[in-house]
Amino acid sequence: MSIHWQQVKAEAASYLQRLIQINTTNPPGNELAAAHFLAELARENGLDACIQETAEGRGNLLISFQQEAAHVMTDPASSSLLLLSHLDVVGADEKDWEVPPFSGEIVDDVLWGRGTIDTKQLTIMELMALILLKREKRVFAKDILLIATADEESGSTYGLLRLLDEYGEIFRGKHVISEGGGFPILVSGVPHYLCETGQKGNCQITFHVASSQSTPYYVDNQPMKAAAQLIQRVTKMRWASSSPCRGVGLWEINDWQGYPALD
Numbered sequence: 001m002s003i004h005w006q007q008v009k010a011e012a013a014s015y016l017q018r019l020i021q022i023n024t025t026n027p028p029g030n031e032l033a034a035a036h037f038l039a040e041l042a043r044e045n046g047l048d049a050c051i052q053e054t055a056e057g058r059g060n061l062l063i064s065f066q067q068e069a070a071h072v073m074t075d076p077a078s079s080s081l082l083l084l085s086h087l088d089v090v091g092a093d094e095k096d097w098e099v100p101p102f103s104g105e106i107v108d109d110v111l112w113g114r115g116t117i118d119t120k121q122l123t124i125m126e127l128m129a130l131i132l133l134k135r136e137k138r139v140f141a142k143d144i145l146l147i148a149t150a151d152e153e154s155g156s157t158y159g160l161l162r163l164l165d166e167y168g169e170i171f172r173g174k175h176v177i178s179e180g181g182g183f184p185i186l187v188s189g190v191p192h193y194l195c196e197t198g199q200k201g202n203c204q205i206t207f208h209v210a211s212s213q214s215t216p217y218y219v220d221n222q223p224m225k226a227a228a229q230l231i232q233r234v235t236k237m238r239w240a241s242s243s244p245c246r247g248v249g250l251w252e253i254n255d256w257q258g259y260p261a262l263d
Contacts, residue, residue: 003132013111015041016124017104020113026088028057029158031150034087034120035061038127038148045131052166054158058150061087065130065144072143076169080142083126084178086152086159089115119179123148126177145170205234 022034032053039049042063050069053059064072064079072079092101092114099105099112106112115121126146133144151159164171180196209227214220 008128008132012124012128013106015128016111016116016121017106017113019120019124020104020111020115021102023102024088024115025091026151026153029088029150029154030057031087031159032057032059035059035148035150038123039063042127042130042146046134047130052163054150054162058158060150060159060163061146061148063127063130063146063148065133065146066140067143069145072145073167073170076167076172078143079145079170080174081144082171082174082176083129083144083146084149084176085119085122085126085147086149086179087120087123088150088153088159089118089120090153117183119152122179 018037019034022030022037024031024034032051035051038061039051042049047063047065048067048069049061049063050073051059051061062069062073067078094100097112099107101112101114104111104113113120123146130144130146147163149156149159149163151157155161184191184193186192207227207230209223212220212223
């Protein structure tokens, strides 16, 4: 099957326009209206969809490529790829916008609106990919599950967290494509596309110092001093100049000489 990409672009843009016109500013969210719109769109294109309502007017949308979505939710092993996005958006003050933020208007081939980059565009991209695969009659050994959640912008209490409480096993051992990675940037006139494999992680460092000979009558502050010096050195850490990316590299060995060993 030959794909006419200009037609796909126009079709996807029309879906995104309609999704943006559903105001899902969080709070209060109102994501159910968006979820119902997308569920009907999915069913019209041969996909199956179900909605997990989490509060009045709020809920998560689940669309499966091959099986009934409800079955995929209760049989985690039946799917291998999850396409994740969210339906809520942050607030938008219309006076700050050149084009009304919930109009979905296209000006000079640019689609305007709150959610066009966070992340209603991703929801439509993922849904459009499934629609195209369905039209080409593709079949896979395991299913693909699209999940568009509520409440991401305010902590996910009525969104992903509720989904994890009831169906958390569907994420175990899966490949997940979600928002992240940043935007294209120009470096010396050459476009670079950023990739991201993790976000908001913790880095914990444990170190030990020599045992102290301190007594209640003679306080030995040397261990405390050594710890403070190490912390100060960490804050001034230099990255190896050979690292291909800023912020990614190896600590220079000389930075640690004379200081307590790390675990």
